[in-house]
Amino acid sequence: MTLPKAVEIREVGPRDGFQNEPERIDTDDKVRLINALASAGFRRIEVASFVRPDVIPQLSDGVDVLRRIEVPDDVRLMVLIPNSKGLDNALRVRETFHDAAIFVSASETHNRKNVNRTVADTMADNDVMAKRIVAEGLGCAAVIATSFGCPYEGKVDLDRVLGLAERFAEAGATEIGFGDTTGMANPAYAGEFFAAALERLPGVEVTAHFHNTRGQGLANAYAALQAGCTSFESSFGELGGCPVPPGSTGNIATEDLISMFHEMGVDTGIDLPAVISAAQEAQTVLGRKLTSHCLVAGPIDWHAN
Amino acid sequence: MTLPKAVEIREVGPRDGFQNEPERIDTDDKVRLINALASAGFRRIEVASFVRPDVIPQLSDGVDVLRRIEVPDDVRLMVLIPNSKGLDNALRVRETFHDAAIFVSASETHNRKNVNRTVADTMADNDVMAKRIVAEGLGCAAVIATSFGCPYEGKVDLDRVLGLAERFAEAGATEIGFGDTTGMANPAYAGEFFAAALERLPGVEVTAHFHNTRGQGLANAYAALQAGCTSFESSFGELGGCPVPPGSTGNIATEDLISMFHEMGVDTGIDLPAVISAAQEAQTVLGRKLTSHCLVAGPIDWHAN
Numbered sequence: 001m002t003l004p005k006a007v008e009i010r011e012v013g014p015r016d017g018f019q020n021e022p023e024r025i026d027t028d029d030k031v032r033l034i035n036a037l038a039s040a041g042f043r044r045i046e047v048a049s050f051v052r053p054d055v056i057p058q059l060s061d062g063v064d065v066l067r068r069i070e071v072p073d074d075v076r077l078m079v080l081i082p083n084s085k086g087l088d089n090a091l092r093v094r095e096t097f098h099d100a101a102i103f104v105s106a107s108e109t110h111n112r113k114n115v116n117r118t119v120a121d122t123m124a125d126n127d128v129m130a131k132r133i134v135a136e137g138l139g140c141a142a143v144i145a146t147s148f149g150c151p152y153e154g155k156v157d158l159d160r161v162l163g164l165a166e167r168f169a170e171a172g173a174t175e176i177g178f179g180d181t182t183g184m185a186n187p188a189y190a191g192e193f194f195a196a197a198l199e200r201l202p203g204v205e206v207t208a209h210f211h212n213t214r215g216q217g218l219a220n221a222y223a224a225l226q227a228g229c230t231s232f233e234s235s236f237g238e239l240g241g242c243p244v245p246p247g248s249t250g251n252i253a254t255e256d257l258i259s260m261f262h263e264m265g266v267d268t269g270i271d272l273p274a275v276i277s278a279a280q281e282a283q284t285v286l287g288r289k290l291t292s293h294c295l296v297a298g299p300i301d302w303h304a305n
Numbered sequence: 306m307t308l309p310k311a312v313e314i315r316e317v318g319p320r321d322g323f324q325n326e327p328e329r330i331d332t333d334d335k336v337r338l339i340n341a342l343a344s345a346g347f348r349r350i351e352v353a354s355f356v357r358p359d360v361i362p363q364l365s366d367g368v369d370v371l372r373r374i375e376v377p378d379d380v381r382l383m384v385l386i387p388n389s390k391g392l393d394n395a396l397r398v399r400e401t402f403h404d405a406a407i408f409v410s411a412s413e414t415h416n417r418k419n420v421n422r423t424v425a426d427t428m429a430d431n432d433v434m435a436k437r438i439v440a441e442g443l444g445c446a447a448v449i450a451t452s453f454g455c456p457y458e459g460k461v462d463l464d465r466v467l468g469l470a471e472r473f474a475e476a477g478a479t480e481i482g483f484g485d486t487t488g489m490a491n492p493a494y495a496g497e498f499f500a501a502a503l504e505r506l507p508g509v510e511v512t513a514h515f516h517n518t519r520g521q522g523l524a525n526a527y528a529a530l531q532a533g534c535t536s537f538e539s540s541f542g543e544l545g546g547c548p549v550p551p552g553s554t555g556n557i558a559t560e561d562l563i564s565m566f567h568e569m570g571v572d573t574g575i576d577l578p579a580v581i582s583a584a585q586e587a588q589t590v591l592g593r594k595l596t597s598h599c600l601v602a603g604p605i606d607w608h609a610n
Binding site: 001003149151154155183184186187188189191212213214215216217218219221222223245247248249253256259260263264265292293294296297298300301302303 | 306308454456459460488489491492493494496517518519520521522523524526527528550552553554558561564565568569570597598599601602603605606607608
């Protein structure tokens with residue numbers, strides 16, 4: 001089996017990770033950590049969310065963060081757009097980022113619980129938002145949550161998920177991220193899923209966003225890679241994600257994902273020790289141990305003696 | 306890709322796991338936990354080691370444990386045999402177990418550090434021990450440590466590892482376990498490795514023993530499964546293993562491995578909630594949180610609403 005030679009990893013810790021931190025993180029600390037991640041080689045970072053500040057106070061300094069970070073010109077910064085009002089606010093500072101992500105849950109129940117609307121209503125809004133994002137010359141990415149299963153509804157039909165993806169693509173999204181929101185994917189299904197997604201979505205960047213809820217996150221990433229997926233999202237220090245069931249881990253850890261890819265000869269363009277340093281710094285900022293494995297074990301040293 | 310329909314999992318926590326616990330575990334607790342594991346459906350359990358009691362005091366009650374556990378007749382109990390003296394002691398209670406495991410490290414340096422002998426000397430002894438084990442009517446299993454890489458020597462040649470395996474098989478071993486002692490395997494290599502091992506060792510049971518040192522343990526297990534491997538070892542609660550580098554996790558967690566297999570439709574014959582209960586009981590006995598994911602997240606409930 002021939003694996004892809006290289007992949008792109010978007011670091012989502014500064015948005016998806018920090019969002020779940022109960023203690024407010026200083027803007028200075030956020031800026032320093034994002035700058036460190038850019039220095040480590042990430043060319044895609046999710047930095048902010050234009051959600052209402054009273055809903056997620058942790059991310060209310062998003063515009064400050066976007067304005068103050070100093071990253072190389074070739075780094076693409078992504079922001080999450082929850083609704084048209086959020087898009088209005090984002091477009092007021094459109095020069096501060098490159099890609100806007102809109103989203104829906106593939107499961108009706110999860111979508112209602114998450115954004116209090118039907119999937120149909122959410123998609124109608126997403127169509128309009130996608131066109132506005134594209135018209136502004138920004139990259140439009142779409143995220144489909146609960147793509148591999150829903151904690152309320154159980155199995156989510158593959159055709160339904162890919163149908164939503166096609167609609168996003170028609171509206172102008174050039175990247176579709178498939179989220180395993182509560183860690184229900186398994187590697188056999190992940191492999192089938194990404195083979196089907198890549199076939200059904202020609203010309204669209206297909207992104208895998210796995211969680212490590214039951215420890216299978218990297219196995220799922222390996223299966224997606226085998227199927228030809230070359231775009232991944234992960235979070236340094238294994239920060240954040242959706243801690244459902246309560247207490248479980250969320251996102252897969254960036255440093256563990258990079259370690260696996262590099263050990264297989266798959267290039268990421270990212271300096272693993274520098275990511276581990278950034279995760280160590282995040283531990284200091286947050287005042288607690290983070291759960292990634294490479295944070296403890298470090299990269300493999302093949303020349304030890 | 307067609308996956309095997311069923312696998313065998315040997316639970317190694319009572320030996321490989323407990324061995325690494327610094328606080329002495331009561332014999333009563335060990336017996337209760339092993340009985341619970343047998344009730345959960347394991348048909349292979351590694352229970353004891355005939356190592357010198359002063360070297361590993363934690364396992365010095367091995368004969369008591371073997372005599373006091375009450376497990377169904379079809380459960381095969383394995384003991385680890387470090388040397389001829391250990392085999393002498395084991396054979397005095399040969400009616401208490403079914404399989405004896407002998408071992409070597411594929412890496413010369415690791416073997417010297419682990420047992421203070423050359424690989425050649427260890428293998429000469431292993432030849433003799435294998436013949437004695439077989440002559441007693443016991444099952445003879447062999448374990449090759451550092452099969453996927455050595456923390457001292459780096460890469461370990463595949464041919465060297467499989468050569469050792471063939472020698473074990475010639476001496477009478479009917480099962481060869483390949484240990485990723487310090488978590489240096491990656492899924493691409495694990496897939497290649499098990500494809501080669503299964504081809505080179507016809508009629509021998511080929512067993513995968515992965516560690517989760519850098520979070521890739523289940524990805525490696527998935528790759529081995531894809532290659533046709535149907536025999537695995539793991540430890541409930543993610544107990545034990547070789548914590549090198551210091552602080553890292555060791556064995557893959559049995560409950561996470563079972564969750565992955567069951568979600569893919571691969572039968573294990575084991576009751577996942579019962580394994581999670583046993584791991585919870587181990588947490589109580591050890592007085593600390595264990596690190597498996599399913600211990601927190603539980604099995605996936607596809608019928609939740």
